[in-house]
Amino acid sequence: MTRVSETEASHLSAVVPLDGRGGLVFESLHGQPLYLSAVRTLSAVVPSAVVRVEPGALPHVRAELAAVGSPARVLDADSWWEEVRRGPARPLLVHDPLCPLAPADLVAGLVARTRLSPASLVAVRPVTDTVKTAAEGRITGTIDRRGLVVVSSPVVVAATVMEQAVADDDRPPLADMARMTAWLRARGPVETVQAPSLARRVDDASSVLLLECVDELHHQLRQT
DSSP: OOOOOHHHHHTSEEEEEOTTSGGGGGSEETTEEHHHHHHHHHHHHSSSOEEEEOGGGHHHHHHHHHHTTOOOEEEEHHHHHHHHHHSOOOOEEEOOTTSTTOOHHHHHHHHHHTTTOSSEEEEEEEOOSOEEEEETTEEEEEEOGGGOEEEEEEEEEOHHHHHHHHHHTOOOOTTOHHHHHHHHHTTSOEEEEEOOGGGOOOOSHHHHHHHHHHHHHHHHHHHO
16 A cells, blocks of 8 residues: 555545544554554555544643654644634545554545545445344344445545535534434435455454454465
8 A cells, every 4th residue: 555645635634533432542452552553544644644632631642642653643622623624625534543453545545535526435344243123122023234334434524514514613523433424414425435344343342352363364364
């Protein structure tokens, strides 16, 4: 994967939102806080990215990013939004740190696609678990999974949606990607992009360990 050109990257904003996700973003993945994987991937594609944090986490996250030589800036939600409002209306790429191993090729593909489509873009994965319906505490049936997807990362908010959000002072709900997708659908067309298995979302410490194992197996298979 090669970084997209400065021209391609300069037409959008990029953010990794840690706020609203609790302590899970600081769980260890390959010996480092898992959010660093998402920041590293985004920074490899987009030269200027922001990591958004709770105000109390500013010194800690800035120190961790400085220790690994990351160029990403760290802002709290209010400072980030004020910066967005002062800047030009352009697409916003949101990379969820709870999908820490979403590959750089996927991120770069969405960046390039913003040049071709005026719609918002959402990376998704197929639903693999069995989904049941229930009524009055009893299972009543099984839902066909073929039409279901789960939101992954990244998500790109179209420039027109961002322009209206700024005008209305309507902050996108970055803390919840499913809610974010609903927010986008209410404001314009949305296109989905298939994400690979490594772009899966983690929701607890055990799923972080599972993702780490899957990643190690993936690397072993590539080397054989």
